[in-house]
Amino acid sequence: MTTTADPATGSAPPEGAAAPPGARPPRWWRLLGRDWAAAVAATVLGAVLLVALLGPLLIGDRAVRQNLDASLRPPSLDHGFFGLLGTDVLGRSVLARLVEGAGTTLSVAVPAVLCSLVVGSALGMWAGFHGGIRESLAMRLADAILSFPSLLIAVVVLYVFAPSVGNLVAILAVARIPVYLRTARAESTELRSRLFVDAARTFGTASWPIIYRHILPIALPTLLTVATLDFCFVMLTESSLSFLGIGIQPPEVSWGLMVAQGRQYLQTAWWIAVLPGVAIMLVTVSATVLAAWVRLATDPAQRWRLTLPRKRRGTRPVTPEVTA
Template identity: 55%
Template sequence: MTQIDVIPDEPKALIRFARMLWADKFALAAALFLCLIFVLALIGPWLLDAAAQKQNLRGRNAPPFDWERGWIWILGADALGRPLLARIVVASQNTMTVAAGAVLGSAVIGTVLGLVAGYAGKRTGLVIMRLADVIMSFPSLLLAVVVLYILGPSVLNLVVVLAITRIPVYLRTTRAEVMEIRERMFVQAAKVMGASSPRIIFRHILPVVLPTLMTIATLDFAFVMLAESALSFLGIGIQPPEITWGLMIAQGRQYLTTAWWLSFWPGLAIILTTLSLNLLSSWMRIALDPTQRWRLEMRASKNEVKP
Protein backbone atom coordinates (compact mmCIF):
# COMPACT_ATOMS: atom_id res chain seq x y z
CA MET A 1 0.00 0.00 0.00
CA THR A 2 1.49 3.32 -1.02
CA GLN A 3 1.60 6.49 1.00
CA ILE A 4 -1.00 8.04 -1.32
CA ASP A 5 -3.45 5.30 -0.36
CA VAL A 6 -2.95 5.94 3.35
CA ILE A 7 -3.01 9.73 3.42
CA PRO A 8 -5.78 11.29 1.32
CA ASP A 9 -5.11 14.55 -0.48
CA GLU A 10 -6.50 17.76 0.98
CA PRO A 11 -9.58 18.14 -1.28
CA LYS A 12 -10.76 14.61 -0.45
CA ALA A 13 -10.16 15.21 3.26
CA LEU A 14 -12.14 18.46 3.16
CA ILE A 15 -15.01 16.75 1.35
CA ARG A 16 -15.02 13.95 3.93
CA PHE A 17 -15.12 16.43 6.83
CA ALA A 18 -17.86 18.42 5.09
CA ARG A 19 -19.96 15.25 4.79
CA MET A 20 -19.41 14.42 8.46
CA LEU A 21 -20.41 17.95 9.43
CA TRP A 22 -23.51 17.74 7.25
CA ALA A 23 -24.48 14.51 9.00
CA ASP A 24 -24.45 16.22 12.42
CA LYS A 25 -27.14 18.87 12.17
CA PHE A 26 -26.40 20.43 15.57
CA ALA A 27 -22.71 20.87 14.72
CA LEU A 28 -23.67 22.19 11.28
CA ALA A 29 -26.01 24.78 12.80
CA ALA A 30 -23.29 25.76 15.28
CA ALA A 31 -20.71 26.15 12.51
CA LEU A 32 -23.07 28.27 10.39
CA PHE A 33 -23.92 30.49 13.37
CA LEU A 34 -20.23 31.00 14.19
CA CYS A 35 -19.48 31.84 10.56
CA LEU A 36 -22.25 34.44 10.70
CA ILE A 37 -20.83 35.94 13.89
CA PHE A 38 -17.31 36.15 12.45
CA VAL A 39 -18.59 37.75 9.23
CA LEU A 40 -20.54 40.32 11.25
CA ALA A 41 -17.45 40.98 13.37
CA LEU A 42 -15.45 41.68 10.20
CA ILE A 43 -17.85 43.85 8.22
CA GLY A 44 -20.46 44.87 10.81
CA PRO A 45 -18.62 47.91 12.24
CA TRP A 46 -17.96 49.19 8.73
CA LEU A 47 -21.68 49.05 7.92
CA LEU A 48 -23.37 49.94 11.20
CA ASP A 49 -20.87 51.95 13.25
CA ALA A 50 -22.57 55.27 12.52
CA ALA A 51 -25.99 53.90 13.47
CA ALA A 52 -24.59 52.33 16.65
CA GLN A 53 -23.15 55.67 17.84
CA LYS A 54 -26.00 57.99 16.85
CA GLN A 55 -28.05 59.07 19.86
CA ASN A 56 -31.81 59.67 19.84
CA LEU A 57 -33.07 60.60 23.30
CA ARG A 58 -36.67 60.52 22.13
CA GLY A 59 -36.31 56.80 21.52
CA ARG A 60 -34.43 55.93 24.72
CA ASN A 61 -35.18 52.42 26.00
CA ALA A 62 -37.49 51.81 23.04
CA PRO A 63 -39.04 48.32 23.29
CA PRO A 64 -38.14 45.57 20.83
CA PHE A 65 -40.22 44.36 17.87
CA ASP A 66 -41.34 47.85 16.90
CA TRP A 67 -41.61 47.23 13.15
CA GLU A 68 -42.71 50.78 12.37
CA ARG A 69 -39.31 52.23 13.30
CA GLY A 70 -37.41 50.01 10.85
CA TRP A 71 -35.46 46.76 10.90
CA ILE A 72 -32.47 48.21 12.72
CA TRP A 73 -34.68 48.89 15.75
CA ILE A 74 -36.06 45.35 15.88
CA LEU A 75 -34.25 44.61 19.16
CA GLY A 76 -35.10 47.95 20.75
CA ALA A 77 -32.87 50.84 21.82
CA ASP A 78 -30.59 51.55 24.77
CA ALA A 79 -30.71 54.35 27.35
CA LEU A 80 -29.41 56.88 24.81
CA GLY A 81 -31.72 55.80 22.01
CA ARG A 82 -29.11 53.85 20.05
CA PRO A 83 -30.37 50.71 18.23
CA LEU A 84 -29.37 47.56 20.07
CA LEU A 85 -29.04 45.47 16.91
CA ALA A 86 -26.40 47.80 15.48
CA ARG A 87 -24.56 47.96 18.79
CA ILE A 88 -24.53 44.17 19.18
CA VAL A 89 -23.10 43.78 15.68
CA VAL A 90 -20.44 46.43 16.29
CA ALA A 91 -19.62 45.00 19.73
CA SER A 92 -19.04 41.57 18.22
CA GLN A 93 -15.75 42.79 16.71
CA ASN A 94 -14.19 43.73 20.07
CA THR A 95 -15.55 40.59 21.73
CA MET A 96 -14.17 38.32 18.98
CA THR A 97 -10.87 40.24 18.86
CA VAL A 98 -10.23 39.81 22.57
CA ALA A 99 -11.22 36.14 22.56
CA ALA A 100 -9.30 35.27 19.38
CA GLY A 101 -6.20 37.20 20.43
CA ALA A 102 -6.10 35.63 23.88
CA VAL A 103 -6.69 32.09 22.59
CA LEU A 104 -4.13 32.45 19.79
CA GLY A 105 -1.47 33.92 22.07
CA SER A 106 -1.95 31.38 24.86
CA ALA A 107 -2.15 28.48 22.40
CA VAL A 108 1.08 29.39 20.58
CA ILE A 109 3.10 30.08 23.74
CA GLY A 110 1.66 27.16 25.70
CA THR A 111 2.11 24.71 22.82
CA VAL A 112 5.74 25.67 22.21
CA LEU A 113 6.58 25.44 25.91
CA GLY A 114 4.71 22.14 26.18
CA LEU A 115 6.58 20.67 23.22
CA VAL A 116 9.90 21.66 24.75
CA ALA A 117 8.90 20.46 28.23
CA GLY A 118 7.71 17.11 26.92
CA TYR A 119 10.61 16.37 24.56
CA ALA A 120 13.58 17.97 26.32
CA GLY A 121 15.35 16.67 29.39
CA LYS A 122 13.81 16.24 32.80
CA ARG A 123 15.38 19.37 34.26
CA THR A 124 14.09 21.63 31.47
CA GLY A 125 10.64 20.10 31.76
CA LEU A 126 10.52 20.68 35.51
CA VAL A 127 11.52 24.34 35.16
CA ILE A 128 8.80 24.96 32.57
CA MET A 129 6.19 23.12 34.62
CA ARG A 130 7.02 25.20 37.68
CA LEU A 131 6.27 28.26 35.56
CA ALA A 132 2.86 26.83 34.78
CA ASP A 133 2.29 26.07 38.47
CA VAL A 134 3.07 29.69 39.37
CA ILE A 135 0.50 30.98 36.87
CA MET A 136 -2.11 28.46 38.01
CA SER A 137 -1.57 29.35 41.68
CA PHE A 138 -3.41 32.64 41.06
CA PRO A 139 -7.13 32.58 40.26
CA SER A 140 -7.40 33.72 36.64
CA LEU A 141 -10.07 36.36 37.20
CA LEU A 142 -8.32 37.71 40.31
CA LEU A 143 -5.05 37.99 38.40
CA ALA A 144 -6.84 39.77 35.56
CA VAL A 145 -8.51 42.18 37.99
CA VAL A 146 -5.19 43.08 39.64
CA VAL A 147 -3.25 43.52 36.40
CA LEU A 148 -5.97 45.52 34.66
CA TYR A 149 -6.34 47.75 37.73
CA ILE A 150 -2.61 48.52 37.60
CA LEU A 151 -2.12 48.80 33.82
CA GLY A 152 -5.53 50.18 32.96
CA PRO A 153 -8.30 48.57 30.89
CA SER A 154 -7.69 48.35 27.14
CA VAL A 155 -8.10 45.78 24.39
CA LEU A 156 -4.36 44.99 24.32
CA ASN A 157 -4.03 44.66 28.10
CA LEU A 158 -7.13 42.48 28.24
CA VAL A 159 -5.78 40.17 25.52
CA VAL A 160 -2.37 39.89 27.23
CA VAL A 161 -3.83 39.17 30.67
CA LEU A 162 -6.32 36.57 29.47
CA ALA A 163 -3.65 34.93 27.29
CA ILE A 164 -1.26 34.60 30.23
CA THR A 165 -3.91 32.99 32.43
CA ARG A 166 -4.69 30.34 29.76
CA ILE A 167 -1.10 29.32 28.92
CA PRO A 168 -0.98 26.44 31.47
CA VAL A 169 -3.98 24.74 29.80
CA TYR A 170 -2.09 24.25 26.53
CA LEU A 171 1.27 23.72 28.21
CA ARG A 172 0.17 20.85 30.42
CA THR A 173 -1.94 19.20 27.70
CA THR A 174 0.85 19.40 25.12
CA ARG A 175 3.47 18.09 27.54
CA ALA A 176 1.34 15.09 28.48
CA GLU A 177 0.70 14.27 24.81
CA VAL A 178 4.36 14.67 23.81
CA MET A 179 5.65 12.46 26.63
CA GLU A 180 3.46 9.65 25.29
CA ILE A 181 4.07 10.27 21.58
CA ARG A 182 7.86 10.52 21.83
CA GLU A 183 8.03 6.80 22.72
CA ARG A 184 6.18 5.68 19.60
CA MET A 185 7.90 3.83 16.81
CA PHE A 186 7.75 6.57 14.17
CA VAL A 187 9.54 9.02 16.47
CA GLN A 188 12.24 6.48 17.24
CA ALA A 189 12.59 5.80 13.50
CA ALA A 190 13.04 9.52 12.84
CA LYS A 191 15.81 9.64 15.44
CA VAL A 192 17.56 6.67 13.84
CA MET A 193 17.33 8.38 10.44
CA GLY A 194 19.22 11.34 11.92
CA ALA A 195 16.37 13.88 12.09
CA SER A 196 17.10 16.88 14.31
CA SER A 197 15.08 17.55 17.46
CA PRO A 198 13.26 20.61 16.03
CA ARG A 199 12.27 18.58 12.95
CA ILE A 200 11.00 15.71 15.07
CA ILE A 201 9.03 18.07 17.30
CA PHE A 202 7.40 20.23 14.63
CA ARG A 203 7.25 17.77 11.71
CA HIS A 204 6.36 14.50 13.44
CA ILE A 205 4.97 15.21 16.94
CA LEU A 206 3.07 18.48 16.53
CA PRO A 207 0.66 17.18 13.81
CA VAL A 208 -0.38 14.38 16.16
CA VAL A 209 -0.99 16.80 19.06
CA LEU A 210 -2.70 19.47 16.95
CA PRO A 211 -6.22 17.92 16.83
CA THR A 212 -6.39 17.83 20.63
CA LEU A 213 -5.19 21.42 20.85
CA MET A 214 -7.76 22.56 18.29
CA THR A 215 -10.55 21.03 20.36
CA ILE A 216 -9.25 22.70 23.51
CA ALA A 217 -8.89 26.04 21.71
CA THR A 218 -12.53 25.91 20.60
CA LEU A 219 -13.67 25.37 24.18
CA ASP A 220 -11.20 27.96 25.46
CA PHE A 221 -12.61 30.53 23.06
CA ALA A 222 -15.93 30.28 24.88
CA PHE A 223 -14.22 30.51 28.29
CA VAL A 224 -12.30 33.66 27.30
CA MET A 225 -15.50 35.24 26.01
CA LEU A 226 -17.18 34.63 29.36
CA ALA A 227 -14.12 35.94 31.22
CA GLU A 228 -14.09 39.14 29.14
CA SER A 229 -17.80 39.59 29.77
CA ALA A 230 -17.27 39.13 33.51
CA LEU A 231 -14.46 41.71 33.57
CA SER A 232 -16.52 44.19 31.55
CA PHE A 233 -19.47 43.55 33.87
CA LEU A 234 -17.22 44.44 36.81
CA GLY A 235 -16.19 47.66 35.10
CA ILE A 236 -12.51 46.85 34.46
CA GLY A 237 -12.83 45.48 30.95
CA ILE A 238 -13.36 47.44 27.76
CA GLN A 239 -14.39 51.03 28.51
CA PRO A 240 -16.77 53.32 26.58
CA PRO A 241 -16.90 54.52 23.83
CA GLU A 242 -15.66 51.01 22.87
CA ILE A 243 -18.29 48.34 23.39
CA THR A 244 -18.40 44.60 23.93
CA TRP A 245 -21.26 42.26 24.70
CA GLY A 246 -20.21 42.11 28.34
CA LEU A 247 -20.12 45.90 28.61
CA MET A 248 -23.62 46.13 27.09
CA ILE A 249 -24.90 43.74 29.76
CA ALA A 250 -23.27 45.89 32.45
CA GLN A 251 -24.78 49.09 31.02
CA GLY A 252 -28.24 47.56 31.02
CA ARG A 253 -28.02 46.24 34.58
CA GLN A 254 -29.72 49.28 36.15
CA TYR A 255 -32.65 48.97 33.73
CA LEU A 256 -33.40 45.28 34.28
CA THR A 257 -36.82 45.94 35.84
CA THR A 258 -37.93 48.52 33.27
CA ALA A 259 -36.00 47.66 30.07
CA TRP A 260 -34.90 44.03 30.30
CA TRP A 261 -33.94 43.91 26.62
CA LEU A 262 -30.85 46.08 27.18
CA SER A 263 -29.07 43.16 28.86
CA PHE A 264 -31.06 40.28 27.43
CA TRP A 265 -30.02 40.54 23.77
CA PRO A 266 -26.24 40.82 24.30
CA GLY A 267 -26.52 38.07 26.92
CA LEU A 268 -28.36 35.90 24.41
CA ALA A 269 -25.59 36.56 21.87
CA ILE A 270 -23.00 35.32 24.39
CA ILE A 271 -25.09 32.25 25.24
CA LEU A 272 -25.65 31.25 21.61
CA THR A 273 -21.99 31.79 20.71
CA THR A 274 -20.65 29.76 23.63
CA LEU A 275 -23.25 27.05 22.99
CA SER A 276 -22.21 26.88 19.34
CA LEU A 277 -18.55 26.67 20.32
CA ASN A 278 -19.27 23.80 22.71
CA LEU A 279 -21.31 21.90 20.09
CA LEU A 280 -18.61 22.38 17.46
CA SER A 281 -15.93 21.34 19.93
CA SER A 282 -17.77 18.09 20.67
CA TRP A 283 -17.99 17.37 16.95
CA MET A 284 -14.31 18.19 16.41
CA ARG A 285 -13.28 15.89 19.24
CA ILE A 286 -14.79 12.95 17.35
CA ALA A 287 -14.04 14.09 13.79
CA LEU A 288 -10.33 14.67 14.47
CA ASP A 289 -9.86 11.39 16.35
CA PRO A 290 -9.07 8.54 13.92
CA THR A 291 -10.31 5.96 16.42
CA GLN A 292 -13.78 7.57 16.75
CA ARG A 293 -14.22 9.20 13.36
CA TRP A 294 -15.97 6.11 12.00
CA ARG A 295 -19.13 7.03 13.92
CA LEU A 296 -19.58 10.25 11.96
CA GLU A 297 -18.52 8.59 8.70
CA MET A 298 -21.11 5.84 9.21
CA ARG A 299 -23.81 8.41 9.90
CA ALA A 300 -22.79 10.36 6.79
CA SER A 301 -22.87 7.22 4.66
CA LYS A 302 -26.36 6.33 5.93
CA ASN A 303 -27.62 9.79 4.98
CA GLU A 304 -26.21 9.34 1.47
CA VAL A 305 -27.96 5.96 1.07
CA LYS A 306 -31.38 7.37 1.97
CA PRO A 307 -33.48 8.21 -1.11
Protein backbone atom coordinates in the same frame (compact mmCIF):
# COMPACT_ATOMS: atom_id res chain seq x y z
CA MET B 1 -15.49 -15.74 6.10
CA THR B 2 -15.76 -12.85 8.53
CA THR B 3 -15.93 -9.23 7.45
CA THR B 4 -15.36 -6.29 9.75
CA ALA B 5 -16.95 -2.90 9.63
CA ASP B 6 -15.21 -0.13 7.76
CA PRO B 7 -14.02 2.39 10.39
CA ALA B 8 -14.38 5.27 7.92
CA THR B 9 -18.06 4.66 7.26
CA GLY B 10 -19.18 2.56 10.21
CA SER B 11 -20.77 -0.09 7.95
CA ALA B 12 -19.55 -3.42 6.67
CA PRO B 13 -18.25 -3.58 3.10
CA PRO B 14 -20.22 -5.65 0.56
CA GLU B 15 -19.60 -9.37 0.49
CA GLY B 16 -16.58 -10.28 -1.61
CA ALA B 17 -15.41 -6.67 -1.89
CA ALA B 18 -12.14 -5.67 -0.28
CA ALA B 19 -11.70 -2.19 1.15
CA PRO B 20 -9.31 -0.13 -0.95
CA PRO B 21 -5.97 0.20 0.82
CA GLY B 22 -5.59 3.91 0.07
CA ALA B 23 -9.19 4.96 0.73
CA ARG B 24 -9.54 8.53 1.91
CA PRO B 25 -11.72 9.46 4.88
CA PRO B 26 -14.95 11.35 4.18
CA ARG B 27 -14.63 15.08 3.55
CA TRP B 28 -15.13 17.22 6.61
CA TRP B 29 -18.13 19.07 5.15
CA ARG B 30 -19.87 15.73 4.52
CA LEU B 31 -19.29 14.70 8.10
CA LEU B 32 -20.53 18.10 9.27
CA GLY B 33 -23.67 17.72 7.17
CA ARG B 34 -24.50 14.43 8.92
CA ASP B 35 -24.50 16.11 12.34
CA TRP B 36 -27.23 18.76 12.44
CA ALA B 37 -26.19 20.07 15.86
CA ALA B 38 -22.58 20.65 14.76
CA ALA B 39 -23.80 22.13 11.46
CA VAL B 40 -26.02 24.61 13.30
CA ALA B 41 -23.18 25.48 15.68
CA ALA B 42 -20.79 26.07 12.79
CA THR B 43 -23.41 28.23 11.05
CA VAL B 44 -23.91 30.34 14.16
CA LEU B 45 -20.17 30.85 14.68
CA GLY B 46 -19.67 31.62 10.99
CA ALA B 47 -22.48 34.16 11.06
CA VAL B 48 -21.06 35.85 14.17
CA LEU B 49 -17.61 36.01 12.58
CA LEU B 50 -19.05 37.45 9.38
CA VAL B 51 -21.01 40.05 11.34
CA ALA B 52 -17.92 40.97 13.35
CA LEU B 53 -15.86 41.49 10.18
CA LEU B 54 -18.37 43.19 7.89
CA GLY B 55 -20.94 44.61 10.30
CA PRO B 56 -19.02 47.73 11.40
CA LEU B 57 -18.65 48.74 7.74
CA LEU B 58 -22.42 48.64 7.27
CA ILE B 59 -23.66 50.29 10.47
CA GLY B 60 -21.27 53.25 10.50
CA ASP B 61 -21.58 55.23 13.75
CA ARG B 62 -25.06 53.99 14.66
CA ALA B 63 -23.67 52.05 17.63
CA VAL B 64 -22.69 55.31 19.38
CA ARG B 65 -25.15 57.74 17.77
CA GLN B 66 -27.46 59.13 20.47
CA ASN B 67 -31.11 60.12 20.03
CA LEU B 68 -32.83 60.98 23.30
CA ASP B 69 -36.18 61.21 21.56
CA ALA B 70 -35.93 57.46 20.84
CA SER B 71 -34.88 56.45 24.37
CA LEU B 72 -35.89 52.97 25.57
CA ARG B 73 -37.96 52.04 22.56
CA PRO B 74 -38.99 48.35 22.66
CA PRO B 75 -38.10 45.95 19.84
CA SER B 76 -40.31 46.78 16.89
CA LEU B 77 -40.32 47.13 13.12
CA ASP B 78 -42.08 50.48 13.35
CA HIS B 79 -38.83 52.41 13.69
CA GLY B 80 -36.82 50.96 10.83
CA PHE B 81 -34.33 48.14 10.59
CA PHE B 82 -32.01 49.42 13.31
CA GLY B 83 -34.95 49.67 15.72
CA LEU B 84 -35.68 45.97 15.32
CA LEU B 85 -34.12 45.11 18.70
CA GLY B 86 -35.05 48.35 20.44
CA THR B 87 -32.92 51.18 21.81
CA ASP B 88 -31.10 51.88 25.07
CA VAL B 89 -31.50 54.78 27.49
CA LEU B 90 -29.55 57.13 25.18
CA GLY B 91 -31.55 56.13 22.12
CA ARG B 92 -28.75 54.05 20.59
CA SER B 93 -29.71 51.06 18.46
CA VAL B 94 -29.29 47.79 20.35
CA LEU B 95 -28.91 45.93 17.06
CA ALA B 96 -26.05 48.20 15.96
CA ARG B 97 -24.39 47.86 19.35
CA LEU B 98 -24.66 44.06 19.18
CA VAL B 99 -22.92 44.13 15.80
CA GLU B 100 -20.19 46.45 17.09
CA GLY B 101 -19.83 44.44 20.30
CA ALA B 102 -19.32 41.19 18.36
CA GLY B 103 -16.19 42.62 16.75
CA THR B 104 -14.83 43.92 20.06
CA THR B 105 -15.50 40.68 21.93
CA LEU B 106 -13.90 38.53 19.21
CA SER B 107 -10.95 40.93 18.93
CA VAL B 108 -10.14 40.05 22.54
CA ALA B 109 -11.03 36.34 22.65
CA VAL B 110 -9.47 35.19 19.35
CA PRO B 111 -5.98 36.79 19.77
CA ALA B 112 -5.81 35.70 23.41
CA VAL B 113 -6.60 32.08 22.52
CA LEU B 114 -4.18 32.06 19.57
CA CYS B 115 -1.32 33.54 21.61
CA SER B 116 -1.77 31.12 24.50
CA LEU B 117 -2.18 28.21 22.05
CA VAL B 118 1.07 28.95 20.19
CA VAL B 119 3.21 29.76 23.23
CA GLY B 120 1.83 27.06 25.52
CA SER B 121 1.90 24.32 22.87
CA ALA B 122 5.46 25.10 21.76
CA LEU B 123 6.73 25.20 25.34
CA GLY B 124 4.83 22.07 26.33
CA MET B 125 5.99 19.96 23.35
CA TRP B 126 9.57 21.14 23.86
CA ALA B 127 9.47 20.26 27.57
CA GLY B 128 7.77 16.90 27.05
CA PHE B 129 10.14 15.90 24.23
CA HIS B 130 13.33 16.62 26.18
CA GLY B 131 12.13 15.72 29.68
CA GLY B 132 14.39 16.11 32.70
CA ILE B 133 15.05 19.53 34.14
CA ARG B 134 13.39 21.29 31.20
CA GLU B 135 10.15 19.45 31.81
CA SER B 136 10.30 20.20 35.53
CA LEU B 137 10.88 23.91 34.94
CA ALA B 138 8.01 24.13 32.47
CA MET B 139 5.62 22.35 34.82
CA ARG B 140 6.63 24.56 37.77
CA LEU B 141 5.94 27.59 35.60
CA ALA B 142 2.49 26.23 34.80
CA ASP B 143 1.84 25.53 38.50
CA ALA B 144 2.91 29.07 39.42
CA ILE B 145 0.47 30.62 36.93
CA LEU B 146 -2.36 28.28 37.92
CA SER B 147 -1.86 29.01 41.63
CA PHE B 148 -3.49 32.42 41.10
CA PRO B 149 -7.10 32.64 39.86
CA SER B 150 -7.02 34.08 36.36
CA LEU B 151 -9.97 36.40 37.00
CA LEU B 152 -8.29 37.77 40.15
CA ILE B 153 -5.04 38.41 38.26
CA ALA B 154 -6.95 40.22 35.54
CA VAL B 155 -8.79 42.38 38.09
CA VAL B 156 -5.57 43.39 39.85
CA VAL B 157 -3.56 44.08 36.70
CA LEU B 158 -6.34 46.00 34.97
CA TYR B 159 -6.89 48.03 38.12
CA VAL B 160 -3.21 49.03 38.17
CA PHE B 161 -2.89 49.60 34.42
CA ALA B 162 -5.38 51.24 32.10
CA PRO B 163 -8.09 48.84 30.87
CA SER B 164 -7.67 48.33 27.12
CA VAL B 165 -7.99 45.66 24.47
CA GLY B 166 -4.22 45.08 24.39
CA ASN B 167 -3.97 44.63 28.16
CA LEU B 168 -6.96 42.29 28.16
CA VAL B 169 -5.44 40.12 25.43
CA ALA B 170 -2.06 39.95 27.19
CA ILE B 171 -3.53 39.05 30.58
CA LEU B 172 -5.92 36.41 29.28
CA ALA B 173 -3.23 34.89 27.03
CA VAL B 174 -0.75 34.52 29.90
CA ALA B 175 -3.42 33.13 32.22
CA ARG B 176 -4.39 30.38 29.73
CA ILE B 177 -0.87 29.27 28.74
CA PRO B 178 -0.75 26.44 31.38
CA VAL B 179 -3.80 24.75 29.81
CA TYR B 180 -1.98 24.21 26.50
CA LEU B 181 1.40 23.64 28.15
CA ARG B 182 0.14 20.69 30.16
CA THR B 183 -1.83 19.21 27.26
CA ALA B 184 1.07 19.51 24.80
CA ARG B 185 3.54 18.17 27.35
CA ALA B 186 1.41 15.06 27.96
CA GLU B 187 1.07 14.41 24.21
CA SER B 188 4.79 14.95 23.57
CA THR B 189 5.85 12.74 26.48
CA GLU B 190 3.78 9.87 25.11
CA LEU B 191 4.90 10.34 21.48
CA ARG B 192 8.64 10.73 22.09
CA SER B 193 8.99 6.97 22.68
CA ARG B 194 7.32 5.98 19.38
CA LEU B 195 9.33 4.15 16.75
CA PHE B 196 9.03 6.89 14.11
CA VAL B 197 10.55 9.40 16.56
CA ASP B 198 13.41 6.99 17.32
CA ALA B 199 13.96 6.52 13.58
CA ALA B 200 14.15 10.30 13.06
CA ARG B 201 16.69 10.57 15.86
CA THR B 202 18.74 7.77 14.34
CA PHE B 203 19.04 9.72 11.10
CA GLY B 204 20.32 12.74 13.01
CA THR B 205 17.22 14.95 12.82
CA ALA B 206 17.29 17.86 15.26
CA SER B 207 14.75 18.27 18.04
CA TRP B 208 12.58 21.04 16.60
CA PRO B 209 12.16 19.39 13.17
CA ILE B 210 11.03 16.19 14.93
CA ILE B 211 8.55 18.14 17.04
CA TYR B 212 7.25 20.08 14.05
CA ARG B 213 7.02 17.21 11.55
CA HIS B 214 6.13 14.21 13.72
CA ILE B 215 4.70 15.28 17.09
CA LEU B 216 2.73 18.43 16.21
CA PRO B 217 0.47 16.81 13.54
CA ILE B 218 -0.64 14.14 16.01
CA ALA B 219 -1.11 16.50 18.97
CA LEU B 220 -2.77 19.28 16.95
CA PRO B 221 -6.35 17.84 16.96
CA THR B 222 -6.34 17.66 20.76
CA LEU B 223 -4.88 21.16 21.06
CA LEU B 224 -7.46 22.60 18.67
CA THR B 225 -10.26 21.00 20.65
CA VAL B 226 -8.91 22.52 23.86
CA ALA B 227 -8.60 25.89 22.09
CA THR B 228 -12.22 25.76 20.97
CA LEU B 229 -13.39 25.12 24.52
CA ASP B 230 -10.97 27.71 25.90
CA PHE B 231 -12.45 30.29 23.54
CA CYS B 232 -15.68 30.05 25.54
CA PHE B 233 -13.86 30.63 28.82
CA VAL B 234 -11.90 33.61 27.49
CA MET B 235 -15.00 35.24 26.04
CA LEU B 236 -16.92 34.78 29.28
CA THR B 237 -13.97 36.19 31.24
CA GLU B 238 -13.84 39.26 29.01
CA SER B 239 -17.58 39.72 29.44
CA SER B 240 -17.24 39.37 33.22
CA LEU B 241 -14.45 41.96 33.37
CA SER B 242 -16.45 44.37 31.22
CA PHE B 243 -19.46 43.76 33.46
CA LEU B 244 -17.33 44.68 36.49
CA GLY B 245 -16.24 47.89 34.78
CA ILE B 246 -12.55 47.07 34.33
CA GLY B 247 -12.71 45.55 30.86
CA ILE B 248 -13.78 47.30 27.69
CA GLN B 249 -14.45 50.96 28.41
CA PRO B 250 -16.96 53.32 26.74
CA PRO B 251 -17.25 54.56 24.03
CA GLU B 252 -16.14 51.08 22.86
CA VAL B 253 -18.82 48.40 22.91
CA SER B 254 -18.70 44.79 24.02
CA TRP B 255 -21.42 42.31 24.93
CA GLY B 256 -20.34 42.20 28.58
CA LEU B 257 -20.38 45.99 28.79
CA MET B 258 -23.89 46.06 27.27
CA VAL B 259 -25.12 43.66 29.96
CA ALA B 260 -23.55 45.87 32.65
CA GLN B 261 -25.10 49.03 31.26
CA GLY B 262 -28.54 47.46 30.94
CA ARG B 263 -28.82 45.65 34.26
CA GLN B 264 -30.50 48.61 36.00
CA TYR B 265 -33.23 48.67 33.33
CA LEU B 266 -34.17 44.98 33.50
CA GLN B 267 -37.71 45.71 34.72
CA THR B 268 -38.46 48.49 32.24
CA ALA B 269 -36.22 47.69 29.24
CA TRP B 270 -35.17 44.05 29.47
CA TRP B 271 -33.84 43.91 25.91
CA ILE B 272 -30.80 46.08 26.69
CA ALA B 273 -29.19 43.41 28.92
CA VAL B 274 -30.96 40.21 27.87
CA LEU B 275 -30.14 40.31 24.15
CA PRO B 276 -26.33 40.58 24.56
CA GLY B 277 -26.55 37.88 27.23
CA VAL B 278 -28.35 35.63 24.76
CA ALA B 279 -25.64 36.37 22.17
CA ILE B 280 -22.94 35.32 24.64
CA MET B 281 -24.84 32.12 25.45
CA LEU B 282 -25.37 31.21 21.78
CA VAL B 283 -21.69 31.66 20.90
CA THR B 284 -20.41 29.69 23.90
CA VAL B 285 -22.87 26.81 23.40
CA SER B 286 -22.09 26.69 19.67
CA ALA B 287 -18.34 26.63 20.33
CA THR B 288 -18.77 23.79 22.84
CA VAL B 289 -20.86 21.70 20.43
CA LEU B 290 -18.43 22.31 17.58
CA ALA B 291 -15.46 21.38 19.80
CA ALA B 292 -16.99 17.95 20.46
CA TRP B 293 -17.51 17.45 16.72
CA VAL B 294 -13.95 18.55 15.87
CA ARG B 295 -12.55 16.08 18.39
CA LEU B 296 -14.29 13.18 16.64
CA ALA B 297 -13.66 14.46 13.11
CA THR B 298 -9.89 14.80 13.65
CA ASP B 299 -9.45 11.42 15.35
CA PRO B 300 -9.10 8.60 12.76
CA ALA B 301 -10.06 6.02 15.38
CA GLN B 302 -13.33 7.79 16.24
CA ARG B 303 -14.29 9.41 12.92
CA TRP B 304 -16.54 6.51 11.96
CA ARG B 305 -19.01 7.57 14.68
CA LEU B 306 -19.89 10.68 12.68
CA THR B 307 -21.12 8.54 9.78
CA LEU B 308 -23.71 6.80 11.99
CA PRO B 309 -27.17 8.16 12.84
CA ARG B 310 -26.98 10.36 15.91
CA LYS B 311 -28.86 7.86 18.12
CA ARG B 312 -26.30 5.11 17.43
CA ARG B 313 -23.11 7.08 18.07
CA GLY B 314 -22.65 5.68 21.53
CA THR B 315 -22.44 2.11 20.21
CA ARG B 316 -19.61 0.29 18.50
CA PRO B 317 -19.89 -0.73 14.86
CA VAL B 318 -21.43 -4.14 14.37
CA THR B 319 -19.20 -6.84 12.93
CA PRO B 320 -21.49 -9.09 10.90
CA GLU B 321 -20.72 -12.74 10.43
CA VAL B 322 -20.89 -13.80 6.79
CA THR B 323 -20.68 -17.46 5.96
CA ALA B 324 -18.74 -18.28 2.79
